[in-house]
Amino acid sequence: MVAGVEAWEAAHEREYGEGSWPRVRRLAWALTKRHIGYDPGDLERIEEDGGVIVDDPAGREERRTKWMPASVLLALALWRAARTDQILVDEVALDRPLWWLGGARHQDLYTEPLPEWPTGVPGGWDRVQRREAQLLEPARWIAAWHLLQDETENHELLDTPDGTPPPPLLLGDRCRALASGPYRDGHRPRWAGTVEYAVNGLAWAASEMRAGLWSPGPAARHAAGVLHPSLIAAPDTPELPGELHGETAWIQRAVRLTHLESVIDAVRAHHGQAGELDSHPRLPFGSALTATAVALGEIAPTVRELETLWARRETGVALWERAHLPVAVREHVVALEQLLRILRDLCFDMNMDPDEPH
Template identity: 85%
Template sequence: MDEVPLDRPLWWLGGARHQELYTEPLPEWPTGVPGNWDRVQRREAQLLEPARWIASWHLLQDKKENHEILEPPPPLLLGDRCRALASGPYRDGHRPRWAGTVEYAVNGLNWAASELRAGLWTPGPAARHAGVLHPSLIAAPDTPDELAGETAWIQRAVRLTHLKTVIDAVQAHHGQAGELNSHPRLPFGSALTITAVAL
């Protein structure tokens, strides 16, 4: 999917190569998907316009989201839109699929912080090592805390990469034993693990 430009299917959906759409041999029909190739061919007139609309909609959506960020924009690949759909609600009206994972991570971090403030958890060597690593792995630009306007996403993206680098470095150095164990009773290890998953 990461080698197929998203506008390429339009060649076969009523475009210059439409006559080649059903050239034999056709790929095996996916297991568990209702229908078959014969049914698709019989309903081609009904399916063609919606199929073209779907491809065109994704092309326009990508232009709206990314055209002003990158100039000239990179080629839009089918895999790009698959990942975008997995990370956002788009037309289904539901919350982003990652929202629950992020909320769980936030709750875990808040719990670890409250345990620390209450004196119920004392940072051990691994936690102190993370504290040393953090300033040494600053990913410029790390300040100011917030960037105004539409450029704020750059700051967030930089910080996400920075946080992931720190977590990976701490876990690689200390392993996942002791206070780095992801057991829910261990504030530091649990917070690191669920944050890494959310990232």
């Protein structure tokens, strides 16, 4: 809890580098886009449409007149809940905005001060209040849909043998699950294409080397030799409580990914962007290493937020991970670990004497 409105706002700037209102608007829009199955970054949809961006006029109009204002209304309810309880917007339980959206606190929803109406969204607070009868239901349903969706996606984490009640679903946790999940139901996670591209790049480099079509030079061998010790090291940060000594936690596995991204970036910076470590597609190791760094970078914002949450942890490790590491994030971590194992093997083979048995 943060005491005082100014301190509350400053806490958002300190934690996220943005104010409470811009952040909650962005997160509410992320919830909305996933609910309606729309995202301009959905490359699978673009491929399905023949490689062009097709935006149906009726769908665009519905987003403009219904879902964008409903998203702002949801953001206002989340913002009110966080401001009232003096907590960060990410820490608002996803059922709390329902109190402000037609529930017990509805009369306080439009109390001054109201945050600035976002540019690019048609209407304003006066117009929203006049259209409230049409917008309340979609705003409520966005939150309710995600509560139901989370139960489906994370039932294996919510059901425990001892009947321990599940922790509340927080806005930040749900949005981290979205960042590691699909754009639409029934489709691959949004990171799948990036990871697949990196895996294929590493497989191509290994295949070219085995076939004698590519031979790593001194720079590539040196880079591989520097990377290999980090790639075989076990996750050990952050330190776990004494009773878990020798075990590996999900938070450690996640933090290791951003550590290895930094190591790869440092190795590439050391050798410069020219030569064997160039990202050009014709250079097997350079292009594959760049693709791996890009894939690791996609989970970096999630890991940074998890590290901050871990530093404020007040529960045991198992309960904390149950609350803050949903299945989608865990699957993302596992996929990146598999990618790094392929990189590890390639780095090892690049420094093997081809005449030695192995």
